[in-house]
Amino acid sequence: MLGYLGPNGSGKSTTVKMLTGLLQPTRGQVLFEGRDIQSDLVSYRKRLGYVPEAANLYPLLTGQEYLEMVGTFRAMSLAQMKSKISSLLELFSLFAHRHVSLGSYSKGMRQRILLIAALMDNPDVLILDEPLSGLDVTSVLIFKNLIQAFSALGKGVFYCSHILEVVEKVCSQLLILRSGHVIAYGSTEDVRRRIGQSSLERIFLELGEDADVVKVANEIVDVVVAPS
Amino acid sequence: MNSWKQSLAVRWMVFSQRPVMHLSRLFAGRMFHGSGELGADDLDLGMGVVLIFLAMPGVLVSLLMFEKYGSLIRFLRGDGTFDPFTATIPDEYFFIVLSMVVSCATALWRWNSIFLDRRDYVSLVPLPVSLAKIFLANLFAIFALAALLTVVVNAASFVLFPIAVVGSQGSFSKLFRFAFGHALSVSLSSAFCLLAIFALSGTLLACLPYRIVRKVSVYVRFAVAFCLLAPLATSFTVSSILSGGSKLLFQRLGGMPPWFLGLTETLWGNGNDIFFASLTRRAAFSLGLALLISVISYAVSFRRAFVRIPEFADVGPLPRGRRFPLPAMLLNATILRAAKLRTCYHFVSRTLLRSEAHLQIVLAFTALGLVVAAQTINSAYHPGFFFAAWPPSVALLSIPFILTYCLLVGIRLAFEVPSDLSANWIFKLWIERDGEHARQIARRVLLTFSLGWIAPLCLLYSALLWGWLTALLPTGILIACSMVLVEVLLVRFRKIPFTCPYPAFQSNSPLVLLAYLVGFGIFAVYIPRIARWALETRLGAVGFIPVILLSLAGLRQFRKQMLDMDKQLIFEEDSASRF
Numbered sequence: 001m002l003g004y005l006g007p008n009g010s011g012k013s014t015t016v017k018m019l020t021g022l023l024q025p026t027r028g029q030v031l032f033e034g035r036d037i038q039s040d041l042v043s044y045r046k047r048l049g050y051v052p053e054a055a056n057l058y059p060l061l062t063g064q065e066y067l068e069m070v071g072t073f074r075a076m077s078l079a080q081m082k083s084k085i086s087s088l089l090e091l092f093s094l095f096a097h098r099h100v101s102l103g104s105y106s107k108g109m110r111q112r113i114l115l116i117a118a119l120m121d122n123p124d125v126l127i128l129d130e131p132l133s134g135l136d137v138t139s140v141l142i143f144k145n146l147i148q149a150f151s152a153l154g155k156g157v158f159y160c161s162h163i164l165e166v167v168e169k170v171c172s173q174l175l176i177l178r179s180g181h182v183i184a185y186g187s188t189e190d191v192r193r194r195i196g197q198s199s200l201e202r203i204f205l206e207l208g209e210d211a212d213v214v215k216v217a218n219e220i221v222d223v224v225v226a227p228s
Numbered sequence: 229m230n231s232w233k234q235s236l237a238v239r240w241m242v243f244s245q246r247p248v249m250h251l252s253r254l255f256a257g258r259m260f261h262g263s264g265e266l267g268a269d270d271l272d273l274g275m276g277v278v279l280i281f282l283a284m285p286g287v288l289v290s291l292l293m294f295e296k297y298g299s300l301i302r303f304l305r306g307d308g309t310f311d312p313f314t315a316t317i318p319d320e321y322f323f324i325v326l327s328m329v330v331s332c333a334t335a336l337w338r339w340n341s342i343f344l345d346r347r348d349y350v351s352l353v354p355l356p357v358s359l360a361k362i363f364l365a366n367l368f369a370i371f372a373l374a375a376l377l378t379v380v381v382n383a384a385s386f387v388l389f390p391i392a393v394v395g396s397q398g399s400f401s402k403l404f405r406f407a408f409g410h411a412l413s414v415s416l417s418s419a420f421c422l423l424a425i426f427a428l429s430g431t432l433l434a435c436l437p438y439r440i441v442r443k444v445s446v447y448v449r450f451a452v453a454f455c456l457l458a459p460l461a462t463s464f465t466v467s468s469i470l471s472g473g474s475k476l477l478f479q480r481l482g483g484m485p486p487w488f489l490g491l492t493e494t495l496w497g498n499g500n501d502i503f504f505a506s507l508t509r510r511a512a513f514s515l516g517l518a519l520l521i522s523v524i525s526y527a528v529s530f531r532r533a534f535v536r537i538p539e540f541a542d543v544g545p546l547p548r549g550r551r552f553p554l555p556a557m558l559l560n561a562t563i564l565r566a567a568k569l570r571t572c573y574h575f576v577s578r579t580l581l582r583s584e585a586h587l588q589i590v591l592a593f594t595a596l597g598l599v600v601a602a603q604t605i606n607s608a609y610h611p612g613f614f615f616a617a618w619p620p621s622v623a624l625l626s627i628p629f630i631l632t633y634c635l636l637v638g639i640r641l642a643f644e645v646p647s648d649l650s651a652n653w654i655f656k657l658w659i660e661r662d663g664e665h666a667r668q669i670a671r672r673v674l675l676t677f678s679l680g681w682i683a684p685l686c687l688l689y690s691a692l693l694w695g696w697l698t699a700l701l702p703t704g705i706l707i708a709c710s711m712v713l714v715e716v717l718l719v720r721f722r723k724i725p726f727t728c729p730y731p732a733f734q735s736n737s738p739l740v741l742l743a744y745l746v747g748f749g750i751f752a753v754y755i756p757r758i759a760r761w762a763l764e765t766r767l768g769a770v771g772f773i774p775v776i777l778l779s780l781a782g783l784r785q786f787r788k789q790m791l792d793m794d795k796q797l798i799f800e801e802d803s804a805s806r807f
Contacts, residue, residue, distance in 0.1 A: 022656055045657060056650040060582040061575070072571035073658035101582075 001151045003171030003188070004160040011180040012160050013053060016129050019158065020050050032125070046074060049118030053129040053160075055110035059103025063094055063113050066102060067120065074121040081120070088116045092139075107134030115143070125156040132163060144170055247357055251365030252372065258348075259341045259373055279380050285330055286323075286381060290388035293319065299396035312393045312406055313496045317489070319393075320410065323385055324417045324488045325463045330381045331418040332456050335425035336449050340584065342370060342429055343529060349537040363530050370526070374422040378415050386411045409495030416515055417488040423518035425452070430525030433533045438540055446584050450591040457599040459485055462606070487511035563672055568659065572669045576725045579647050580673070586642045586726070590677075593638025597631040600752075604630065616693045619764050620702075624693070626756035628686040628706050633751045635678040636710065637744060640717045643670060643725035652727040652799055659724065661797045667718050670725055674714045683707055701769050705759045708776045713751060715783045720790075722798055729800060 006012050017023035018030055021041045029036045037044045057066055064085060071081035089095040092112045102110060111134045118126060126147065132140050147170060151157050161167050167174070174191045176184040184191050243249065260278060295301060296319075302310075335342070344366055352362055390407035397403070432441050432448065490507020498504045556574070564570040580586050608623030615624065659665055686706055690699030762769040787795070 020657065022653065042658075042660065050657070052653060054650065056648070056653065058575070058579070058648055058651045058654075060579050060647065065574070065578065069571045069575060070654065072567045073654070075567065 001147070001157040001159060001171045002173040002175060003167035004158060004175050004177070005162075005164070005167060006177035009179070010177040012177060013129065014180075015177075016050075016053075016127055016158075016160055019127055020048065021045060046121070047124040049121070049123030049126045051111075051114045051118045051126075051128045051131045055107060055114055055134070057102045057105075057110055057113060060101060062099050062101055063089070063105065063109075064098040066113060067117055070117040071120060076121055084120045085116070088120060092116055108136055108139065111135055112139065123155070125158065126150065127158045127160075129160045130162065131159075132161070132166060140166075248361050248365045248368070251352070251357070251362060252369045255344075255348075255366045255369035256373055259338050259369065282330060282334060282377065282380050283384055285326055286384040287388070289323065289326060290385045290392065293389055293392035297393045297396075309397075312397070312402070313498075316393055317493075319389075320413070320492050321485060321489050322463050323382075323389065323410070323414050324485050324492070325459045327382050327385075327414040327418040328421045328485065328488075329456050329460045331377055332421040332425055332452065334377055334381075335422050336452060336588075339425070339429055339445065339449060342426060343433060343526070344534045346537050349534060359535065362534075363527075366530075367523070367526060370426060370522075374419055374426070377422060378418040381418050382411070382414045385414060405496060409492050412495055413488050413492040416491065416511065417485070420484065420488070420511075420515045420518055423515070423522045427518050427521035427525055428452070430522060430529045433529035434525045438533055446587050446591065449588065450595055453592055454595040454598060457595055458602070461599045461603045484511075484514065487514060559676065563676075568665065569668055569672070572655075572659070572665060572724060573672055576643075576669055576673050577677070579726050580639070580642060580677070583647055583726075586645055586647070589642040589645065590635070590638045593634045593641070594631075596638075597634030600634070601627045601630045618694065619760055620690075620694055620698075622756050622760050625702055625759050626752055628682050628702070629709070629756050630752040632678050632682050632706065632710050633713070633748055635682070636674055636713055636717060637747075639674055639677055640670075643721075643723070644728075644731055645726065646729055647726040649727070649729060652724075655724050655727050656799055659797060662792075663797065664795075666722050666724055666797050670718050670721055671714055673725070674717070675710065679707060679710055698763065701763055702756075702759050705755065705762070705769070705772055708772065709751065709755055712776060712779045712783075713747070715780060716747075719783055719786060720794070722795060724797070727799055 004012055004015065014023065018025050019037075021030070021037055021044065024038065029038070031037070032044050032047075061069070067085045067089075068081065071085065076084070086095070089098050092115065094109060094112055094116075097105065097109065102113065105113065111131065115131065118128075128147070132143060135143065144166060147157050147159070151172075157171075159167060159171055168188060172187060174184065174186065174188045175182060176191070184194070186194070297312075297316075344362070348362075353359075386407065389410055390403055394403045394406045428448070429445075432445065436444070487507050487510040490504045491511040493499075493501070493504040494508040499508070559573070560570055564573050580590065604623045604626055608621055615621075683703055683706060687699050687703040690702055758772075762772065
């Protein structure tokens with residue numbers, strides 16, 4: 001389970017796009033089981049579950065229709081698709097809303113639909129780009145346990161996030177990126193040991209961000225309280 | 229002098245910085261730039277381009293008047309002097325209809341942006357601005373927009389039409405009287421239409437629950453568009469009838485345009501005439517009523533819909549068409565057996581039926597088709613006209629062709645309107661770029677949405693009128709020709725409908741538009757004539773088969789010769805120049 005960290009503009013989303021085959025790398029290759037993913041994108045994507053950063057869904061489709069569309073693209077059998085969709089909708093507390101258009105879903109509901117879409121075909125690799133945004137506390141707890149269980153099955157998880165606390169607790173490996181360059185890579189413990197910092201937040205600040213966050217925060221407060 | 233100017237500028241600056249003015253600018257802007265409706269990627273042309281488009285019909289028609297009334301041309305034609313107040317009645321009628329149609333179409337286009345919605349509530353109500361200010365600012369924006377549109381739509385004809393008609397007669401008073409009468413009539417007719425649409429929209433919001441309003445509004449707009457297109461389509465016929473200037477014909481016309489024509493007559497000096505005076509009264513009354521209803525309905529809808537927005541759940545776009553699963557099952561079992569094709573087809577058809585922006589385009593073209601079809605029958609009708617007469621009238625044969633053409637072109641145009649582009653990553657992820665999916669999906673949608681109901685209807689009414697055997701021939705020709713037309717429309721198509729941004733405006737776009745008009749002539753005028761000839765000769769129908777086959781083969785060959793990269797599925801146009 002790889003936690004992928006980096007400040008805005010460091011290249012996280014570009015990496016995710018290349019890993020999903022949405023973007024072709026200008027140099028190098030993305031290898032899956034030793035083969036370039038571009039050689040057979042369709043079968044690679046069949047084994048991939050992807051949760052994009054923004055919950056962009058067609059608002060005119062209902063939750064069930066959207067999942068059926070994804071299931072069909074994944075070439076799932078109709079019976080399997082129907083049963084998985086129903087079960088997962090139930091477990092993600094969306095069954096009652098399955099015939100409601102996605103346009104009226106809250107952010108958290110849309111995020112849960114994306115998670116179902118990523119998980120429904122039992123993928124071998126999960127690519128998660130900020131998967132927790134908008135989720136409530138219960139859903140976050142379920143999700144953290146879910147991906148740990150998923151990882152325990154021997155499946156790969158690529159976890160891209162800004163929520164350091166989750167990455168620290170959930171991921172076994174860590175990669176920190178700055179301006180397109182890898183500045184730290186290894187197990188979370190290794191990276192922590194090498195940098196000599198106790199928490200991931202401090203490591204991230206040490207390696208990733210140039211800005212003095214305390215100073216910036218104080219400056220913002222000064223502007224806010226300044227007399228008009 | 230300078231201090232006076234400076235003081236005025238400062239006063240204006242202070243006034244324009246008031247919250248109400250800020251809000252009015254904001255609301256006027258949203259009416260132009262779109263409502264922000266869920267899933268709608270509104271075509272934001274910018275205010276300047278929109279205003280130019282709105283002014284264009286008036287400019288073009290006014291320029292045509294120079295050819296008709298120019299002194300040199302009249303001299304060359306051998307026409308002598310003429311009374312502009314009598315001779316121009318048909319043209320004045322046309323200008324009134326045109327200004328009403330353009331104004332109404334604009335209001336229908338921006339229907340969803342007229343009244344305040346949830347987004348406005350969320351953005352504005354938490355701010356320290358009173359509801360009264362929001363209410364007044366939007367009301368002010370509505371009336372300011374109505375005034376602006378009225379002027380823009382008619383600006384060209386205010387100036388050019390009087391100059392074209394009276395400019396060469398050397399009488400300033402006559403010119404002034406003519407220009408004033410014309411300007412006031414077309415402006416008021418335009419204002420009437422805008423206010424009527426505002427009143428209708430407000431009344432719906434005031435009387436019906438928000439969910440129902442959302443559901444019915446697109447159909448209400450369809451009905452209004454149909455009512456609007458009818459006088460436009462018949463205006464040339466009416467204009468020729470009006471050339472006689474008979475009051476009896478005025479009475480027969482009915483509807484609003486003659487009322488405003490009566491107003492013009494009154495302003496041109498025929499106000500003493502009881503008949504024109506009564507028409508003028510009707511025009512004034514209808515205008516006042518539209519103004520009153522629009523203000524009242526706006527006030528009621530503000531209290532009933534806007535103020536209570538937090539009490540209603542955000543229903544989002546409403547799924548439609550779940551009640552009739554049988555047609556979908558039938559399609560899945562026949563032409564949509566391939567899984568990806570099926571799922572893309574359902575995505576396209578659902579978007580087409582549920583998205584107001586897309587449905588609006590399709591319904592507008594359907595309304596156009598219905599009006600042209602009605603006009604075709606109307607023009608063919610005479611006292612001895614018999615529907616079941618043999619051989620069938622070309623007008624009757626052309627109805628399914630007219631409807632099919634308008635519907636196919638409307639749907640094809642709707643394919644270009646994007647639906648939430650950011651969500652198209654799902655197609656990017658799963659649809660192979662080299663496949664023929666885009667055309668296969670589009671072809672099936674076009675054919676099922678048009679021939680799916682027009683062909684059975686054509687067969688049915690042809691059978692009822694002329695017998696089953698005869699009915700098969702025009703229906704068969706309709707199906708075959710529609711298939712060719714669909715192939716023509718999709719010859720360069722390589723997108724999943726709704727997943728790409730608006731296409732770039734290209735230098736050949738006017739030619740494409742012209743091609744659509746020529747296509748209409750061929751499809752809806754000449755093919756029905758050939759169909760009639762085929763019905764008369766029977767054997768003539770056989771000639772259709774090689775023509776259809778040759779056309780399809782030619783199109784296939786054209787596709788074959790295209791470069792592979794020009795056939796690949798795309799999600800974005802390469803050109804950077806867009807509207």
